Each structure stands twice: as C-alpha cells, then as structure tokens.
Amino acid sequence: MLDGRFANIGWMQELPDPVTKITWDNALLLSPTTANRLGVKQGAMVKVTAGDRSMQAAVFAVPGMADDTAAIALGNGRKEVAGTIATDAGFDAYPMRTTAAMGMLRGASVQATGDTYTFAHTQDHGSIDAALIPSVPHNSVQERLPTLVRETTLESYRHHPDFAEHAVHVPHRLSLWQEGNLDGAQFRWAMSVDLTTCTGCQSCVTACQAENNIPIVGKDQVKRGREMFWIRVDRYFRGADPAKPDGFAVQPLTCVQCENAPCEQVCPVAATVHDSDGLNNMVYNRCIGTRYCSNNCPYKVRRFNFFDYQRRDPIREQQGPMQVKPEYYVETGPDEWLRMQFNPEVTVRMRGVMEKCSFCVQRIAQAKIKYKNEWAKAGGTASGKPNYSIPDGAVVTACQQACPAQAIVFGDLNDPTSKVSKLHAARVSYGLLEELNTKPRLKYMARVRNPGVDHGAGGHGHDHGSGDGHGGHANNGTQNGAQA
Amino acid sequence: MSAIPSHGNSGRLPGFEETDNTADVPGKRATLVLHMDRFNQVTRQVCQVAESKRPPFAWYAAFAVSLSLVGLLGICVNYLIFTGVGVWGLNNPVMWAFDITNFVFWVGIGHAGTLISAILFLFRQKWRTGINRFAEAMTIFAVICAGLFPGIHVGRVWLAYWLFPIPNQMDMWPQFRSPLLWDVFAVSTYFNVSLLFWYVGLIPDLATLRDRAKGTIQQFAYGLFALGWRGSNRHWHRYERAYLLLAALSTPLVLSVHSVVSFDFAVSQLPGWHTTIFPPYFVAGAIFSGFAMVVTLAVPARQMFGLKDMITLRHLDNMNKIILVTGCMVGYAYSMEFFIAWYSGAMYEKFAFVNRAFGQYWWAYWIMVSCNVITPQLFWFKKIRTSIPIMFALSLVVNIGMWFERFVIIVTSLANDFLPTSWDFFTPTWVDMGTMMGAFGLFGTLFLLFCRYLPMVAIAEIKATMPQADPHWPGYGHHHGAGAAHAAHSPDAPHAP
Structure with a gap:
C-alpha cells in the first residue's frame, strides 16, 4: 500500500501478506509467546497506548516475531473517502507515528478490549490458533x-x-x-x-x-x-515449537x-x-x-x-x-x-x-x-x-x-x-x-542455504527471506510496554 | 401349526396392540401374521388406510411438517441455482461437503428396500413380506432424494445433462474413466430396477384396491395402474416369473450401487478416500443405515395405521439383528481403516486417519463411532431389540451416525490433504442446512403420500405366509378361510417342515 496511496487497489488488498497470509487487512503482529502472556487470541482487538496517543487494532500472533515487540503495517485503515476498497480495510497506525521516530515507538502498552475481529487469510484456515497451540496437524x-x-x-x-x-x-x-x-x-x-x-x-x-x-x-x-x-x-x-520456528x-x-x-x-x-x-x-x-x-x-x-x-x-x-x-x-x-x-x-x-x-x-x-x-x-x-x-x-x-x-x-x-x-x-x-x-x-x-553463524543473542528465526518484500510495509515497532 | 386364535378377539382393536411373537418354537414356523385366520382380514386391514375418509391426525401433522420442508428445499435449490454454488459453505479444498454427504446418505438408505425385496426373497425369508412394500417405497423415495444432490451440486446445473451419453452436436461423449459417470449409470439403473420391481409387486394389490374402490376417481386411478389385472392363473404365472427375474436382477444391484458410489472416493488418490476396503464397507454401511431407516419408519407407521399384526415385533426384532450385524461390520471397517493406514507406513495416509479422530473434526468422528459402533451393541439384548421406544431411538441414532460417517469421510479427508498450505475448514451455511432438511421433507412427503394412497403391506404376498395358505393346513377340513377377495396365491407354498 506504501503510505496508503495504493490502498484502493483491489489486487493490493487481496494479495496476501507474505508471512501472515492476511488479506484485506493489516494486523498488530505479536510473537506467540507475547500473545500468550498477554492472554490474547488470534483476532483479539487490543488498544495500543503510548503517552497520549492510542490506536486500536486486531492481534495476529506470528511465529518468528521478536518477543515484547509489536509491529503493524502503515497504509491501511483509511477512514476518509478513499474508495470502495480502501475504506475501513484494516487499521490505521498513523496516530502512533510521530516525527520523533518515524518507524519506531518505545514504551507502548497493549491491552485487550474484549472484542474480536475476523481476519481473512489464505493459509492456516481453521487452524487459526495453530501458532499458539501445538497440535496434531x-x-x-x-x-x-x-x-x-x-x-x-x-x-x-x-x-x-x-x-x-x-x-x-x-x-x-x-x-x-x-x-x-x-x-x-x-x-x-x-x-x-x-x-x-x-x-x-x-x-x-x-x-x-x-x-x-x-x-x-x-x-x-x-x-x-x-x-x-x-x-x-x-x-x-x-x-x-510452533511459537519459535x-x-x-x-x-x-x-x-x-x-x-x-x-x-x-x-x-x-x-x-x-x-x-x-x-x-x-x-x-x-x-x-x-x-x-x-x-x-x-x-x-x-x-x-x-x-x-x-x-x-x-x-x-x-x-x-x-x-x-x-x-x-x-x-x-x-x-x-x-x-x-x-x-x-x-x-x-x-x-x-x-x-x-x-x-x-x-x-x-x-x-x-x-x-x-x-x-x-x-x-x-x-x-x-x-x-x-x-x-x-x-x-x-x-x-x-x-x-x-x-x-x-x-x-x-x-x-x-x-x-x-x-x-x-x-x-x-x-x-x-x-x-x-x-x-x-x-x-x-x-x-x-x-548458507546460514551465517548464529550469535545467539536474539535467537528467533534468522532466516526471513522475505520479511518486508512487498508493497511497502513499514514496520512501525512499538515496544516493551506489554503488561503481563 | 402355531396357535392362532381362530376367531377375532373381541374387545381388541385389531392392528393397534402389540403381541410378542418373537419366541422361537423348535420345529415350528414362527407366526408372521397375527390374530387373523381369514385372508380378507388382511385385505381389509391394509386397504382401510387408503379407503378411510381421512387419515389419522398424526398423518396431517407429519405431512404439514414434511411439506413445509419441501418448500424450504424449493427455496434453497432455487437460491442455489440462481446465485451459484457459493451459497453453500464449500471452499477450495472442501469442494464437496453436504451435497455429496447427503447423496451417499440417501443412496445408502435406499439399500434396505432392495435387500429386503430381492435378496430376502431369493433366500425365502418369509418375514420380508410384512415390510417389503414400504421398504421398497422407501428405497425409491430415498434414491429420488439422492439423485437430487448430484443434479444440483454442479456449478452449471443447466448443463448437467452432459453427464448422460446423449448423442450431440459437439460429438462428445462423457469421460468414461470418471467414477462420477459410473455413478450416473449405477444410480439410474438402480432407480429404474427398483421402481419396476416395486411396481410389479404392486399390481395385484392395486387391482384389489380397484375392485374395492367406491369412487369413480379411485376406480379409474387404481384401475389404470393395475394394468387390467384379473388374478387369472396365467396372470399369476407371468407375475411370479417377472417378480423372480426382477429379484435376480436387483440382487447384484444391491452390492454394485454402493460399491460404485464408494468408487467416487476409492478411485481418487486423496488420503482417506483412496482405500480398497470402501466397496464392502460402503455396502455394509448402506444396509445398516437402510435397515435403521426402515425401523424408523415402521415403528410410527404400524402405530399410526394399525399394522401391528402384520409388521410384528418379530419383524422389528429381525431387523434389529441385521442392524447389529451390519453395525459390527462397519465397526470392523473403521478399525481396519486405521490398521491399514498405520500398516501402509504412508505419511499422508496415517495422518488422514489420526486427523479424523483427533483433528479439527474430532467431534464428527466420535459422533460417528458412538452412533454406529457403540450404541448398536445394545441390540445384543433381546429386551432392547423388542422395546419399541428404545429401538426407535437407536434407529434414529444410527441414521445420525451414518450421516456423520459420510460427512467424516468426505469432509475430513478433503479439508486436510497433502499440502498443509491448502488446508481449510468447512462450515455449513443456512442453505446447506436447509437443503439437507428439505431432502428429509421431500422423503417424508413422498412416503406419507404413499402410506395414504397405496397398500403399505404386500397384501397378496403376505397371505402366502399365513398357515391358511398351506394346502395341508389342518383347518381346511372345517373352515374355509380362503374366501378372500383373491385366491391366496402361494408362489412357494409353505410346505411346512
């Protein structure tokens, strides 16, 4: 979507996110461990607060995310007259963005609102919590x-x-x-x-x-x-371990x-x-x-x-x-x-x-x-x-x-x-x-593959071939405020 | 011979009271027609349903419900055809769900009728005469319901006739390697033969109704379909030959139809479908569900229309025994599937079965196992086999279980196949539910109309099982029991052992 200017293109909206496979929405991405600790399930609506700014978004726990970090793509959730496709597709993360740090925000807190939201994704249908619960499949x-x-x-x-x-x-x-x-x-x-x-x-x-x-x-x-x-x-x-691939x-x-x-x-x-x-x-x-x-x-x-x-x-x-x-x-x-x-x-x-x-x-x-x-x-x-x-x-x-x-x-x-x-x-x-x-x-x-030496510290998936490959996802990190 | 009261019990409402005739006396034929010593008692008892001014209130209630469901079916089918198959809950891996589940379910139900009428006829099982007529009717109505689903489930209904090998301007034949095409042949053959068999059996009874009819319309309608039957010796001879031939034709069909239906799955290469045990397993399951449906229908029908002296407790007991046997076969098949999946060592095969029992559709699997394998074991007890309310409840349970069996086979296998990335979950929509219930409504409507206007028991045939039909019956010396509207014909006259 880049900054949202392409949000009204149906092809862009329906193209699944390369990792989460979510279409027609963006999501607040958390690691499964963090999501479990916060007690939120896939699709739970949360309120993200940092200082006097806040936004609401639905959670999607995705394996490979760093713990205690949340990420959301910009460009979705346009409320103004953006066209039949873009309007209300996803969540607007701009309220959290300041000139102080354009792509980053520290000290945010995440709280479940109790509502739930349904994502449309092209993979993992029916096993939406697969990332959270080890299972037969x-x-x-x-x-x-x-x-x-x-x-x-x-x-x-x-x-x-x-x-x-x-x-x-x-x-x-x-x-x-x-x-x-x-x-x-x-x-x-x-x-x-x-x-x-x-x-x-x-x-x-x-x-x-x-x-x-x-x-x-x-x-x-x-x-x-x-x-x-x-x-x-x-x-x-x-x-x-589905939570730590x-x-x-x-x-x-x-x-x-x-x-x-x-x-x-x-x-x-x-x-x-x-x-x-x-x-x-x-x-x-x-x-x-x-x-x-x-x-x-x-x-x-x-x-x-x-x-x-x-x-x-x-x-x-x-x-x-x-x-x-x-x-x-x-x-x-x-x-x-x-x-x-x-x-x-x-x-x-x-x-x-x-x-x-x-x-x-x-x-x-x-x-x-x-x-x-x-x-x-x-x-x-x-x-x-x-x-x-x-x-x-x-x-x-x-x-x-x-x-x-x-x-x-x-x-x-x-x-x-x-x-x-x-x-x-x-x-x-x-x-x-x-x-x-x-x-x-x-x-x-x-x-x-020719993997580098794992230096240990972070420990999560070191192999993200595609992380941010398509459509101008800007990772707008919030961090550290997750309340247990 | 057996002790039959030679004169009607005064104060007893004929046909509405239960008599336990399940006891076996060594050396004696069990009595299959109770409390009757004259053939015309049978005629009267059966014909009164069609001849009465109005049927019992329960008939109206059931008919209203069924007809409303037919209306629902009409709405759902029209909505489907005008909008697209997407009104059902189907999705990319699960391209078949309720549609084919219902198809296989109804074809399965249809099996008991032909089994009773053909195979039990060839094996000289005389108790079949009490239930064969309405079991055959049930078969025909079930196959009609079954035929509905493949017809409407295709994406372009208006071209469904391409499934038939009709010469056409495209110079195209159907693709003969496809099991769906085999289905078309198997099911349509089955329907035609069953219908013929049923109709041929009906002719003498239609003539009885014609002869007894008082209204002009009834006389004309029954007369038309009785095809000029007069009950002459030659008529009976032709009739017996035709009936025997049709029985011989139908017998292989009982086995072939559901085998072919199972090929829809067995011939594909989907784990959970690609299974060599399917043909016998499907046939056993079909007989299982078919007999359960016969019990489900027989229990209220004999109560409603007073047929308890002809569809006796012994008949029900026999059917419950068959349910028990076929239920065990089905249970064996379930466990053998698991064994083979494990024994094959094939990763996808093993997963398909573990996933059935413990995956996202575990509940459907365990409903299937408890309804089809566990609860029918209660039929080991004679008390339960002969208890009307319990057998009725158990027959419903078996019907539910067999519906779920097809659902489990079709949906769980499709939902989780080879590539995990295409796995999905099927959720039915209201149109799925409405179509399914509507099919039950269609079945009920047809069956209730049959009960109201046609002889539910094969009058001519059942008379032959009465001791009075035996020329050596001691009663002939002083009592002319055979003075009924028709000469009792006895194709295989009971030369009593």
Whole structure:
C-alpha cells in the first residue's frame, strides 16, 4: 500500500501478506509467546497506548516475531473517502507515528478490549490458533515439510549434492490407467522454480492475476477459502515449537501440469484434458462444475468460480452472496470501460466452472503463431510437417516476467539446450509430490542455504527471506510496554 | 401349526396392540401374521388406510411438517441455482461437503428396500413380506432424494445433462474413466430396477384396491395402474416369473450401487478416500443405515395405521439383528481403516486417519463411532431389540451416525490433504442446512403420500405366509378361510417342515 496511496487497489488488498497470509487487512503482529502472556487470541482487538496517543487494532500472533515487540503495517485503515476498497480495510497506525521516530515507538502498552475481529487469510484456515497451540496437524506439517520444501545448507550440499533425490523413497510407480503418450510431441513445455532465489515477494501472484483475468473475490470470500489465485506462494514455519520456528520456507506453486494428471481421470465430461504439448488444459465451455478434479488434485491449485466473480462489484465485503451486479457486461453505460481491463487473449470465466494455471497458454499460442509464420514464409511448408522451432526464451509466462529474482524459468524440454531442460536435469531438481506418479512439469530447484553463524543473542528465526518484500510495509515497532 | 386364535378377539382393536411373537418354537414356523385366520382380514386391514375418509391426525401433522420442508428445499435449490454454488459453505479444498454427504446418505438408505425385496426373497425369508412394500417405497423415495444432490451440486446445473451419453452436436461423449459417470449409470439403473420391481409387486394389490374402490376417481386411478389385472392363473404365472427375474436382477444391484458410489472416493488418490476396503464397507454401511431407516419408519407407521399384526415385533426384532450385524461390520471397517493406514507406513495416509479422530473434526468422528459402533451393541439384548421406544431411538441414532460417517469421510479427508498450505475448514451455511432438511421433507412427503394412497403391506404376498395358505393346513377340513377377495396365491407354498 506504501503510505496508503495504493490502498484502493483491489489486487493490493487481496494479495496476501507474505508471512501472515492476511488479506484485506493489516494486523498488530505479536510473537506467540507475547500473545500468550498477554492472554490474547488470534483476532483479539487490543488498544495500543503510548503517552497520549492510542490506536486500536486486531492481534495476529506470528511465529518468528521478536518477543515484547509489536509491529503493524502503515497504509491501511483509511477512514476518509478513499474508495470502495480502501475504506475501513484494516487499521490505521498513523496516530502512533510521530516525527520523533518515524518507524519506531518505545514504551507502548497493549491491552485487550474484549472484542474480536475476523481476519481473512489464505493459509492456516481453521487452524487459526495453530501458532499458539501445538497440535496434531502441526506435527504432521513438520513431518512432511522436508519432502515438500527440500533444502540443505551449503556445507551439507557439498558432501551430498544428491540430497533432494533422497527426500522421498518410492519403490513403485504404477498407473491404474494407460498413460497418455506424449512421446514425439513437438513441444514439452515445462517450468522450473528456484527455491534458493525465491524471496516469497508474490509479485508473480499479481502478475498472473493481471494476465489471466483472475478476479478478486473480496474479504468475505477469502474468509470462506475461495481466493482465485492461479499461482500462490506457500509459506511454512519449520521447527517443533510452533511459537519459535527454526526456519521459514516459501514455495511458489502453480498448476504443475502433471503429465499423468489425477484431475483428468475423474472429470466426467472431459473438461480437463491434455494437449499434444503436454499441457493440462481446462476447457471452460465443457466444464459443468462437478469439482471432482479439484478434490483429486493433490496440489489443490484448482480454483472454482463459486459465484460470478467477474460480474460482482469488487468491493471489500458483499452484502450477502445474492448481490450480483452485472455491470461489466452492460452494453452501454458508465462502466463499459471496466471491461477494457480484461486481457482479450484470455477467456473470462463464468460462475460454475473450474479454472487453473494454464502455463500462459495464450502466450505460447502467440509465440507459435509468430514462429510458424516465419517458418512458413521461409518456405518451411515444403517439408509438409510443421517442424518449426521456437527459440528458448521466446515464451515468457506472466509470473516469470514479474519475478524480480528470476527464480522462475519456462521453456521447452524437447530442446536439450533450453535453460529449463538444463535445470530439470540438475540433481537438485525435484517434483513436488512426485511420489504420487503425477509426473509434474513444474520442478523445483531445492533450496541451498548458507546460514551465517548464529550469535545467539536474539535467537528467533534468522532466516526471513522475505520479511518486508512487498508493497511497502513499514514496520512501525512499538515496544516493551506489554503488561503481563 | 402355531396357535392362532381362530376367531377375532373381541374387545381388541385389531392392528393397534402389540403381541410378542418373537419366541422361537423348535420345529415350528414362527407366526408372521397375527390374530387373523381369514385372508380378507388382511385385505381389509391394509386397504382401510387408503379407503378411510381421512387419515389419522398424526398423518396431517407429519405431512404439514414434511411439506413445509419441501418448500424450504424449493427455496434453497432455487437460491442455489440462481446465485451459484457459493451459497453453500464449500471452499477450495472442501469442494464437496453436504451435497455429496447427503447423496451417499440417501443412496445408502435406499439399500434396505432392495435387500429386503430381492435378496430376502431369493433366500425365502418369509418375514420380508410384512415390510417389503414400504421398504421398497422407501428405497425409491430415498434414491429420488439422492439423485437430487448430484443434479444440483454442479456449478452449471443447466448443463448437467452432459453427464448422460446423449448423442450431440459437439460429438462428445462423457469421460468414461470418471467414477462420477459410473455413478450416473449405477444410480439410474438402480432407480429404474427398483421402481419396476416395486411396481410389479404392486399390481395385484392395486387391482384389489380397484375392485374395492367406491369412487369413480379411485376406480379409474387404481384401475389404470393395475394394468387390467384379473388374478387369472396365467396372470399369476407371468407375475411370479417377472417378480423372480426382477429379484435376480436387483440382487447384484444391491452390492454394485454402493460399491460404485464408494468408487467416487476409492478411485481418487486423496488420503482417506483412496482405500480398497470402501466397496464392502460402503455396502455394509448402506444396509445398516437402510435397515435403521426402515425401523424408523415402521415403528410410527404400524402405530399410526394399525399394522401391528402384520409388521410384528418379530419383524422389528429381525431387523434389529441385521442392524447389529451390519453395525459390527462397519465397526470392523473403521478399525481396519486405521490398521491399514498405520500398516501402509504412508505419511499422508496415517495422518488422514489420526486427523479424523483427533483433528479439527474430532467431534464428527466420535459422533460417528458412538452412533454406529457403540450404541448398536445394545441390540445384543433381546429386551432392547423388542422395546419399541428404545429401538426407535437407536434407529434414529444410527441414521445420525451414518450421516456423520459420510460427512467424516468426505469432509475430513478433503479439508486436510497433502499440502498443509491448502488446508481449510468447512462450515455449513443456512442453505446447506436447509437443503439437507428439505431432502428429509421431500422423503417424508413422498412416503406419507404413499402410506395414504397405496397398500403399505404386500397384501397378496403376505397371505402366502399365513398357515391358511398351506394346502395341508389342518383347518381346511372345517373352515374355509380362503374366501378372500383373491385366491391366496402361494408362489412357494409353505410346505411346512
């Protein structure tokens, strides 16, 4: 939001915070230990007082925060006429800010008001207190984390360069079905994501939203778990004690375009099918919305249009689910310009259909048309076979284009010299949940860290790859006043 | 033969008083029709419900409640179709919840009817005749309720017909590898065969009602559906053959339908769904819930319409025994699931089951276990098996438990699957609740209409189980009991052992 000037942009509001995964709000962040000591739960409203200044905000305990410290992002909670989206979204921290110390405040006290507030976050639904209470799910997350986000230290990597291959041992990979034969395909599109360079900034998420006409759904729908992002950045805390994590991991995840896709086998109307390039495509016109594909997707990257999100007024909270304003589709009228925001290359989806990442199939098609034309002009049609080629780097997906760390690489596996071919062949390259025999086309480069020596003193997570990466969060620390 | 009072007990209200006929006398067939020695007593007793000017007050009360719930169902379904599936509480990992829970629940309920009418028929279990008619009706109404949910739960209802293999201008067939498609075939076949079976069984009784009817409308309506039945020897012969064939057709369906329904889950690769025990486990569960529903309906129906001499305590006792047996099977399946999850050594599999019992839906799991495994154990005691209020309460408990079983399987598995970052929690909305209750209303409405206008007990069939139907019955010498409206037909005439 920066200082609040971007607060009226729906994409900004719905983009989850990289760490807390809160959308449409900011929150007063406390460490779980401090929150427990103050006796406040997730979402408890508190009054922060420092001298004669005070503000109210809702608490969100986030692992990795320093104890006895509170932090809140500026730019939210605008009360003036800021637009339908920004008004009342979050809490205004400016009252606490003085010229004496612009980003810092000492000696504040925090007191619960007794009210509660509901956050809409895209992760940890239903286990909102997971950070505060060790539980069955938490232990299981820790058990599976080493196989999901494979990482090691530089020291260990030097001795075991094959560490990523051994995270999961799978003796048999048998298929119930005759698998689709993708041999001899002209292209084999694939993606590689480097977990070492990814900072979790999530600019890929918004880039994808802009490219692929992905609607924002509003706070109430995010609360229901219906955000529509085609790419998401998963965040994990590592360590047995949820309050004091040893580490932090992020993992961008799109549809991995399984070669042996579980979603395709269960769709009763064949609305999700493979094309000859190995892409797992959604046929929106054919989809009737049984949602079985999503249930059978181990990555849960499929998104369902529960309502006509594209037609709904993109305000923060709808007055009941009934409210559907068909303003985008009126032929004439003041809002006709709103239709122009859509990417004309991408279908706008109606309610009741499933959607998901397409590997920016429209950009692939554009490149194909361009290079096929050139090939035809150069007399290639004489051979009778469309044996044109697309140079590596000619197709750039939206997420790849936006990634400031260049962690995302896209290309053709049929070209052994392409960057993605080389990355897929690397020893640290692994497929997420590949033990399920899904044969994902998206592979990760396992993370290799080079941690510094822990000097002991602070002791909390020293590994915040992303702390403040996106959207101008200013940490406005209050400190030390927490009353036990 | 058994001691049947040869003349009606004076002062006794026929059909409204309980008689304990559960005692087994070695070497003797148990009496299944009490206090009747003439076939037309059966006819009169059954037909009086349809012929009475007005049904009992309780019928009106129940009908009003059911019909109001149908109204609620209409509101909810219209709201859903006009607004979007989002009016339900579904979210990203939990794409199915109440919709498919209700679907599987109702399909399960439907199982008892066909089991009673087909399998018990082939096994010559004569006690089935007291309950088969309304158990079959229950099956048909339950399958109607079940069919409602897959129909309305899709995102674009107006295109749901694409699930059927209809030749079309798109030149597209459905995708035959999808278990949802198998469902379409399994459930529609089941519905059609059950309906045919039920209707064929009804024909002689419809003819009875036609012959007894006094009003023109009744004569016409019953006459139309009686298909000109006159009760000739040839009619009976054809009828018996058809009935036997349909029973043989239905028998594999009892096993196949719920197996196919279980494939919706077993064929997927979701931990908690991907389980080879599902087909037999689902069939046992379906019979379990189906019999519980038969008891739930039989207890008030026999009370309301005075059928206690035909749906006797012995019938209820038998059904409670089946509930006990299938309840134990279901309990075995629950524990075996846990064992296999542990034995598999698969991390996700183990978690799915531990999470069921101790995760965010622990309460649903323990409701399921206590209702389906623990409380039915009370049926080991004969006192409880033959106590009307307790068996009624227990049957309700089993219904609740079996609803929760489906909820637990569907929702807990979906809510916490492979990647912890997509975990979520399903909370139903009022539309979820309204649709669920509305389906009960639809079921109740159809069932109450059936009770009011059609013979609740198979008149022709039950007569064959009476000792008087046996040509060697000693009473023939001095008493012509067979003078009822119809000749008692006896397909497998009881040559008493």
